[in-house]
Amino acid sequence: MTDDKRDDFWCRDHKGRAFTYEEYMELVRDFHGFPAPGLMIGGPMVELARSSLGEGVLFDAVCETRSCLPDAVQLLTLCSLGNGWLRVMDSGRFALTLYDKASGAGVRVSLDPSRLEDYPAVKTWFFKLKPKKEQDDRALYGEIRKAGQALFKTRRVKVAPEFLTKHKLGAVAICPGCGEPYPSKHGGSCLHCQGEAYYKE
């Protein structure tokens, strides 16, 4: 019996290390600060996507929301923001796709709203049917744990060709405005000096 056939199996990481619900919750706390419901259900969601894609596929990932879910991908796969193997296409849908980085053939896993009928506390949280402080956290986490992969549907998809090429920085120049290196493809000065400043000194 392999680790992921155990009754208390929740998900595993890119090295094949299996986690129980509690072990994954600890991993989440350490990386994300708190066990956000969206990140807790992200565990079995990534697991479902990876097992549906099949063993041995070298994959990249797309998350369709910026909230919580990208961290499940970063914790459980080698796809990260910094290595560019994880991208966010923020339609705000609770979905992710893992796809073969050579062919673009992949599996999209998304939250299926019809499945939420059996999980009323998850439904209340997800659709914000009550203010957060009136929600029953104990019932919510209990249902998340009970549901596991049952909240999701999977579809075979093919991602667009531009997702098969890596983002390249290209040539580097020194900005005449700030004196710092920047990608010369951005123009005669860096985007900060062109007006996209998020701070002042």
Added chain:
Amino acid sequence: MTDDKRDDFWCRDHKGRAFTYEEYMELVRDFHGFPAPGLMIGGPMVELARSSLGEGVLFDAVCETRSCLPDAVQLLTLCSLGNGWLRVMDSGRFALTLYDKASGAGVRVSLDPSRLEDYPAVKTWFFKLKPKKEQDDRALYGEIRKAGQALFKTRRVKVAPEFLTKHKLGAVAICPGCGEPYPSKHGGSCLHCQGEAYYKE
């Protein structure tokens, strides 16, 4: 003597765990897949930013590049893509800012090109003066290790007020196109069904 006064101290994480260069390299391999130079120098860079900001400040983070550096922030602080405490403002400059999430007062740390004169292999890598396969990796990693925090300059900054508020998803509706939940603020259907599709089924 605290951990970060040791000769072989490289950086530490949000729990105060100190890492040597080799230990941090292992952490990087496990999360990012390989010890990218930009992520290796990101360790002392985050360390410098945090120590300059001072102890006890509850901070958020901005990275000015999508390449490598965001993973240093995610590995060494509690700011992540999924919890929204890390944002990317992609000007392509090798810089990051940690700032007080209440006041916006922060420290920006950036690679100082003038410092690279003492580190020719780092300069060659950063400015792409030679094709990657002609670069001397041994010299590069040796110089990275020798340089530590010496590659960077720090500036006190104040981030714009919109960086002090959290991104909110708002109300959730069911898209009439795909039948999936989406943020109703996006319009009458989800962005995917409005044409921003990255895949086909």
